[in-house]
Amino acid sequence: MTDLLKLSGVHTHIGRYHILQGIDLAVPQGQVTMLLGRNGAGKTTTLRTIMGLWQASSGEISLAGERIESRATPDIARLGVGYVPESMAVFSDLTVKENLVLAARNAPMDDKQLEWIFGFFPALRRFWLSRAGSLSGGQKQMLSIARAIVEPRKLLLIDEPTKGLAPAIVMALIECLKEIKRKGATILLVEQNFFAARELGDNVLVMDNGKIVHRGEMAALAADVPLQERLLGLSLEAHQ
Amino acid sequence: MTEIAANDPLPKPKRDIAPILLPIAVALLMIPLIGSTSSWLTLTAASLAMGMMIFIMASGLTLVFGLMDVLNFGHGAFIAVGAYVATLVLAPFAASIQADSLWVNLAVLAPAALLSMAVSGALGLVVERVLILPVYGQHLKQILMTTGGLIVAEQTLYALWGPQIIPMPLPASLRGSFILGDVAIAKYRVLAMLIGLAVFIAIQLVLNRTKLGLLIRAGVENREMVEALGYRIRRLFLGVFMTGSALAGLGGVMWALYREQVHASMSDDLTVLIFIVVIIGGLGSIGGCFIGAILVAMVANYGGFLVPKLALVSNILLMVAILMWRPRGLYAVTSR
Numbered sequence: 361m362t363d364l365l366k367l368s369g370v371h372t373h374i375g376r377y378h379i380l381q382g383i384d385l386a387v388p389q390g391q392v393t394m395l396l397g398r399n400g401a402g403k404t405t406t407l408r409t410i411m412g413l414w415q416a417s418s419g420e421i422s423l424a425g426e427r428i429e430s431r432a433t434p435d436i437a438r439l440g441v442g443y444v445p446e447s448m449a450v451f452s453d454l455t456v457k458e459n460l461v462l463a464a465r466n467a468p469m470d471d472k473q474l475e476w477i478f479g480f481f482p483a484l485r486r487f488w489l490s491r492a493g494s495l496s497g498g499q500k501q502m503l504s505i506a507r508a509i510v511e512p513r514k515l516l517l518i519d520e521p522t523k524g525l526a527p528a529i530v531m532a533l534i535e536c537l538k539e540i541k542r543k544g545a546t547i548l549l550v551e552q553n554f555f556a557a558r559e560l561g562d563n564v565l566v567m568d569n570g571k572i573v574h575r576g577e578m579a580a581l582a583a584d585v586p587l588q589e590r591l592l593g594l595s596l597e598a599h600q
Numbered sequence: 601m602t603e604i605a606a607n608d609p610l611p612k613p614k615r616d617i618a619p620i621l622l623p624i625a626v627a628l629l630m631i632p633l634i635g636s637t638s639s640w641l642t643l644t645a646a647s648l649a650m651g652m653m654i655f656i657m658a659s660g661l662t663l664v665f666g667l668m669d670v671l672n673f674g675h676g677a678f679i680a681v682g683a684y685v686a687t688l689v690l691a692p693f694a695a696s697i698q699a700d701s702l703w704v705n706l707a708v709l710a711p712a713a714l715l716s717m718a719v720s721g722a723l724g725l726v727v728e729r730v731l732i733l734p735v736y737g738q739h740l741k742q743i744l745m746t747t748g749g750l751i752v753a754e755q756t757l758y759a760l761w762g763p764q765i766i767p768m769p770l771p772a773s774l775r776g777s778f779i780l781g782d783v784a785i786a787k788y789r790v791l792a793m794l795i796g797l798a799v800f801i802a803i804q805l806v807l808n809r810t811k812l813g814l815l816i817r818a819g820v821e822n823r824e825m826v827e828a829l830g831y832r833i834r835r836l837f838l839g840v841f842m843t844g845s846a847l848a849g850l851g852g853v854m855w856a857l858y859r860e861q862v863h864a865s866m867s868d869d870l871t872v873l874i875f876i877v878v879i880i881g882g883l884g885s886i887g888g889c890f891i892g893a894i895l896v897a898m899v900a901n902y903g904g905f906l907v908p909k910l911a912l913v914s915n916i917l918l919m920v921a922i923l924m925w926r927p928r929g930l931y932a933v934t935s936r
Binding site: 411413432433434437438443445449451452453454458461462463465507 | 811814815817818820821822824825826827828829830831832833933
């Protein structure tokens with residue numbers, strides 16, 4: 361399996377804080393790689409550094425063999441990287457439709473793709489002309505993910521999509537992400553919800569204090585409770 | 601936990617019409633205070649005309665503020681430059697300006713206004729590239745750079761045109777008033793209202809009906825996410841900055857005709873009013889800017905008529921009152 365995304369020795373400083381301290385990771389093509397870790401471990405910073413929203417102080421980031429660490433965010437996005445931030449960042453003043461029109465940067469929205477998205481997220485069809493700011497938290501998350509998949513992307517960077525959502529909506533999101541995965545998408549997914557991580561992940565990376573402290577198969581970590589407790593301070597059972 | 605499930609009905613968004621009602625309420629409240637209906641109508645028309653001119657000058661600044669968080673204290677330079685360019689164009693056509701035909705007057709005025717907009721817009725390009733680009737994200741340096749730019753621009757105008765006030769008479773067909781009963785409404789004020797309204801409608805159409813407008817609105821709210829979708833917001837900002845500068849140039853021409861004079865520091869007092877309008881309207885909000893401009897003009901006109909001694913502080917009091925009511929302005933678009 362070829363690696364679509366590779367980070368080698370990536371350091372990121374934010375102000376005087378040294379957040380990422382030599383990250384090495386690889387995201388294989390067509391797989392879902394989970395990025396786990398305690399709060400403040402550096403997971404969000406890793407995604408933001410890949411996206412160019414924070415500049416790596418040193419190290420190499422390559423996407424499909426192309427170096428991207430010194431590129432501007434729009435150029436990285438134009439290489440086919442979709443980003444779903446933790447805050448969802450939907451444009452509240454714009455309608456659901458307008459949010460998706462902006463996300464479909466290369467061409468008008470594809471009807472088939474839209475129907476596929478509406479299959480998972482019927483609420484988006486229903487509130488098509490409503491302001492995104494008036495959607496609920498779950499609906500905003502759906503819109504945020506829909507925005508990332510409204511066009512084909514090489515790589516999806518998704519930051520804690522289940523955070524703060526009701527269990528029923530979490531299940532719908534997991535089903536959606538599974539379907540995206542079945543279509544062959546490559547995803548780097550930050551998640552605190554262990555159940556979601558186990559359901560979706562092929563591989564797993566665990567971060568602590570700005571470093572990768574574990575890498576392996578998600579199934580192996582899910583089966584090893586002592587390892588979960590050592591790495592994350594909680595077992596999968598404790599999360600359920 | 602989220603409060604509403606995916607398929608629950610969406611609560612109907614509340615239409616926030618209180619800011620729209622505010623200038624109407626202020627105007628109605630003034631009827632008994634002013635006493636005479638004709639004076640009230642004249643002052644109201646003057647307020648609307650002045651408000652439209654201030655709106656034209658402030659609309660670009662509010663988008664620049666909202667979109668890129670740039671404090672441009674040199675915005676007044678575009679106003680003065682626009683007015684001076686118009687004097688250059690109009691000088692050789694003094695006879696056409698004094699001709700008693702609206703179409704002949706407009707045939708000279710329109711190209712002068714367009715050229716003023718083009719020059720102010722081009723100056724905006726230079727200012728953005730030279731003064732603002734190196735200081736993105738640094739408010740203190742932005743204030744220093746743009747204030748310095750304003751001083752340089754004013755002194756350059758003094759050096760080129762001299763310190764004297766340059767007369768800029770109104771075209772013959774725009775002099776005088778429309779008389780309706782015992783109410784007199786100056787013709788030029790009606791034109792200013794129409795132009796201001798046209799600019800407002802044009803901006804609203806661009807913002808709400810085009811992809812470019814969607815990008816600007818999205819960028820005002822969250823420019824980082826716009827970049828993460830693959831759009832180069834710096835280019836967008838440059839376009840908005842140039843458009844805002846061009847509109848300031850148009851406002852400068854209109855204000856110069858309103859006052860019938862041009863001088864290098866003509867924008868000094870206006871800049872204070874423009875900043876008040878941008879702040880009370882809500883950074884980045886065109887609707888808020890429109891209402892804010894009308895309110896500022898109303899306070900200046902009604903206040904000047906009723907309590908002339910308070911004229912200097914009346915707009916500051918207005919700003920304090922609005923911010924106590926809505927701390928992020930009439931229509932909060934950004935979180936700043």
